Amino acid sequence: MRNKRNSTIALVLGTIACLVGGWLLLRGATSLTTFPLNTLSPQGRKADIIYDLVVPVFAIAGLVFILVEVGVVWMAYRFRRNEEDREGEGEPVQVHGNTGLEIGWTIVPALLLAVIAVFNANAILQMDDVREDAIDVTVIGQQWWWEYRYDTDSDGAVDIITASQLVMPAGRDVKLAIQSRDVIHSFWIPALNGKKDAVPGRTHDLVLEAAEPGIYEGQCTEFCGLSHGVMRMQVKVLDQADYDEWVDIMTTPPEQPTDDAAVAGQELFVQQCSTCHQVNGLEPGAQAPYEYAEMPNPNYGEDVGSTLLSQNAPNLTHLMMRDTFAGSLLDLYEDSDVNAIDSGVGLGSVVPEGEPNYNNLKRWLRNPESIKPMDPANNQGMPNLGLSEAQIDELVAYLVTLK
Numbered sequence: 516m517r518n519k520r521n522s523t524i525a526l527v528l529g530t531i532a533c534l535v536g537g538w539l540l541l542r543g544a545t546s547l548t549t550f551p552l553n554t555l556s557p558q559g560r561k562a563d564i565i566y567d568l569v570v571p572v573f574a575i576a577g578l579v580f581i582l583v584e585v586g587v588v589w590m591a592y593r594f595r596r597n598e599e600d601r602e603g604e605g606e607p608v609q610v611h612g613n614t615g616l617e618i619g620w621t622i623v624p625a626l627l628l629a630v631i632a633v634f635n636a637n638a639i640l641q642m643d644d645v646r647e648d649a650i651d652v653t654v655i656g657q658q659w660w661w662e663y664r665y666d667t668d669s670d671g672a673v674d675i676i677t678a679s680q681l682v683m684p685a686g687r688d689v690k691l692a693i694q695s696r697d698v699i700h701s702f703w704i705p706a707l708n709g710k711k712d713a714v715p716g717r718t719h720d721l722v723l724e725a726a727e728p729g730i731y732e733g734q735c736t737e738f739c740g741l742s743h744g745v746m747r748m749q750v751k752v753l754d755q756a757d758y759d760e761w762v763d764i765m766t767t768p769p770e771q772p773t774d775d776a777a778v779a780g781q782e783l784f785v786q787q788c789s790t791c792h793q794v795n796g797l798e799p800g801a802q803a804p805y806e807y808a809e810m811p812n813p814n815y816g817e818d819v820g821s822t823l824l825s826q827n828a829p830n831l832t833h834l835m836m837r838d839t840f841a842g843s844l845l846d847l848y849e850d851s852d853v854n855a856i857d858s859g860v861g862l863g864s865v866v867p868e869g870e871p872n873y874n875n876l877k878r879w880l881r882n883p884e885s886i887k888p889m890d891p892a893n894n895q896g897m898p899n900l901g902l903s904e905a906q907i908d909e910l911v912a913y914l915v916t917l918k
């Protein structure tokens with residue numbers, strides 16, 4: 516009797532667990548706002564291909580799972596030892612071998628897999644297809660942020676370098692050439708496509724396309740050191756006209772600072788920051804007044820490594836054109852909630868709106884390691900420069916002019 520009651524309890528608990536799990540899965544599948552890293556809420560044509568493959572395969576697998584589980588439970592019940600046999604009349608009747616069944620459960624799965632393979636191969640071929648008017652962007656993984664390099668006029672020279680946020684127009688293919696400067700990272704925007712590893716010395720292609728403007732979240736998915744867990748990325752999708760405006764702004768030097776604090780901040784930036792961070796046209800050790808060089812900056816050659824002035828640090832020329840900084844970990848603007856699609860502030864606007872988030876910028880300059888685990892002694896992340904509060908104020912006054 517006790518065994519019977521226990522198995523009934525197990526059956527009921529198991530059923531409840533399955534229902535709750537299924538409900539959570541379905542709930543997640545319907546929302547990108549609550550779950551921004553939701554691969555089951557496709558927002559572009561590449562993600563649609565994956566989704567259209569996953570759903571039927573999952574349905575077939577689910578059906579097989581249910582049939583097998585029902586079979587197991589039914590057989591356990593149907594062929595259990597009878598109550599009358601309890602006293603131990605030897606073993607139950609042994610049944611062995613049923614040729615028809617065995618051939619059946621070998622052939623049916625093989626056929627199922629063969630059918631799925633056809634759709635699978637078709638989907639893989641579709642993933643590689645790129646439209647003619649695709650925009651080329653080189654993506655470089657780095658401990659612990661992403662750099663994006665655009666060749667907007669397809670002349671082979673880089674003319675925009677930015678970080679944290681990849682900006683692209685809605686409805687256009689963007690062909691990413693994914694690389695890494697240090698260790699293996701993995702680039703993943705779940706709403707737009709699958710994952711692609713960034714491997715040092717190699718280039719991996721990935722095509723992104725988003726149907727609608729919005730901000731789409733991503734997360735590095737290959738363990739890459741101390742701050743792997745907070746190595747985020749965002750794709751900001753604008754409509755084509757806004758994207759063109761963005762390109763215009765990004766290829767125009769920001770205005771020179773005029774107020775005293777910002778001018779002092781620029782001076783400080785050249786002394787303290789410019790050996791790693793580049794602001795196009797500012798050269799480390801240059802003398803004031805600082806003149807902006809013509810774009811594209813001659814320091815951006817084809818060679819990513821040695822000729823680049825910004826050494827392993829984000830290019831800050833148009834810092835304030837991003838909604839987030841520090842590897843997309845911190846908001847650059849007050850009241851900014853770019854962590855969800857359709858969330859309002861900054862969304863879809865070429866230049867993010869609102870007050871700069873002075874608090875975040877200052878916290879970052881005060882002690883970057885306290886916000887993001889880093890190892891600057893080994894060239895991984897930003898060092899604490901031991902700046903005074905007055906210096907921090909000046910630097911921030913300069914940084915917020917970089918639009």
Ligand code: CUA
Pocket residue numbers: 656657659699700701735736737738739740742743744746
């Ligand atoms: Cu980069 Cu994990």
